[in-house]
Amino acid sequence: MMTEEFKEINPVLLELLAGLGIYGAAAGAAGMVTSGGSLYFLAGILAGLFFAVCLILNMYLTIDTALDLDPESANKYMVRRTLVRKVLTVLAAAVGIKIHMLTFSGIILGVLGIKIAAYLQPLIHRRVSERRSGRNEEVESKMN
Template sequence: MIAKLRANTTLKELIAGAAAYCIVWEIFLLILTERKLYHSIGLLAGLIICVVLAVSMAGSIDVAVTLDERGARAYIQKKASLRYIIVCAAIVLLELSGIGNPLTFFAGIMGLKIGAYIQPFTHKA
């Protein structure tokens, strides 16, 4: 996983964008909320899962391009389902344990989308 991160510039830029997005969220959470730790843990958990998802997607693509069309489709679907299950399990775990806010967790996961949207701009810089 770490070797893949070192070799893939796009992946590093995507993760950097997600982290920047979460830093902005964290600033707002620290200023505007009363239960700072509760919300911050949810956001941090979301960012961690976001990074895991990004690395998993990059690895899935690397493997899928070596397979035939049918095998690649099955492999990608299996990995996507696994990622979906991980996200759902994390949300349920946060909700049941009460340790972090599931909504800020979701905001952290959305860092993956924001990182993907701003990656072309960070690549130019």
């Protein structure tokens, strides 16, 4: 039942979220070591990663909606949605600064995870594709 729901989700989106998870684990672990185990940093990185997931989903839905619009309306819609994301990012950073500098650092590192996830996505896609083709070959060899 759960796999049927995942099949409906764009595989690139899932790979991007997986990349964000990998980055989040690495950045969180490294940050906890360098910050001396600060709960402020931990809260910031978790908030930043959650915010990054929200931004990725918003971008995905924005693109999906814009594809159904005429070019001029799509351009205006994309610009508006981009501005909203930027303003929300600045607000999240401002909240982080008010709480603690390590919280701010964690939020920024979490949000920057979108960029790292974009670089990891092709690698994840390649690994997933290799596994799928490997499974298909394995199944075919067992059938023969």
